[in-house]
Amino acid sequence: MILIAMGVSGAGKTRIGELLAERLHCAFTDGDAFHSEANKEKMHKGIPLTDEDRWPWLNAIRAAIEQKQHAHETAVFTCSSLKRSYRNILRAGDKDVCFVYLRGTREVLEERLKTRTGHFFDPSLLQSQLDTLEEPGEDEAIAVSIEQTPEQIVDSVLDQMKQR
Incomplete structure (x- = not known):
């Protein structure tokens, strides 16, 4: 099984992804590691990425997912996966790819981004x-509110996975 923690910047994808991987005793891979230097530079400067910027990034993550699948490994990835078309690339029709949508209000996300340090993402890109x-939709992802503790979020995700 492959889990992908998704959502906008500030939703907690990395923290939740790490905790899920820990609980599932599997590998964790942050999708940001697959961004090109040009993408990182654009985001650092507050320039939104285009679909053309994202396609190579998404394809690189998909290739990493396929490596885990070929090795018969469970793994957790993070990727914003903002559009259905992006999720379709990452899923590629695989029924064992499960998205975990970390949903939050603009106010909570803004507050988190204000206090985050050491990340290339310019908070002005949130909008x-x-x-x-x-x-x-429910057909695509397990949705959880980020207005819970990370441990509660992970518990909720694992409970919802059992019900699927």
Whole structure:
């Protein structure tokens, strides 16, 4: 099984992804590691990425997912996965790829971004991500509110996975 923690910047994808991987005793991979230097530079400068910027990034993550699948490994990835078309690339029709949508209000996300340090993402891009976001339906993802503790979020995700 492959889990992908998704959502806009500030939703807690990395923290939740790490905790899920820990609980599932599997590998964790942050999707940001697959961004090109050009993408990182654009985001650092507050320039929103285009679909053309994202396609190679998404394809690189998909290749890493396939490596885990070929090795018969469970793994957790993070990726904003803002649009259904992006999720379709990452899923590629695989029924064992499960998205975990970390849903939060703009106010909570802004507050988190204000206190985050050491990340290339310019907080001014939050609105661009919210504008781009196509929230996944129940057919696409397990949705959880980020207004819980990380441990509660992980518990909720694991409980919902059992019910699927």
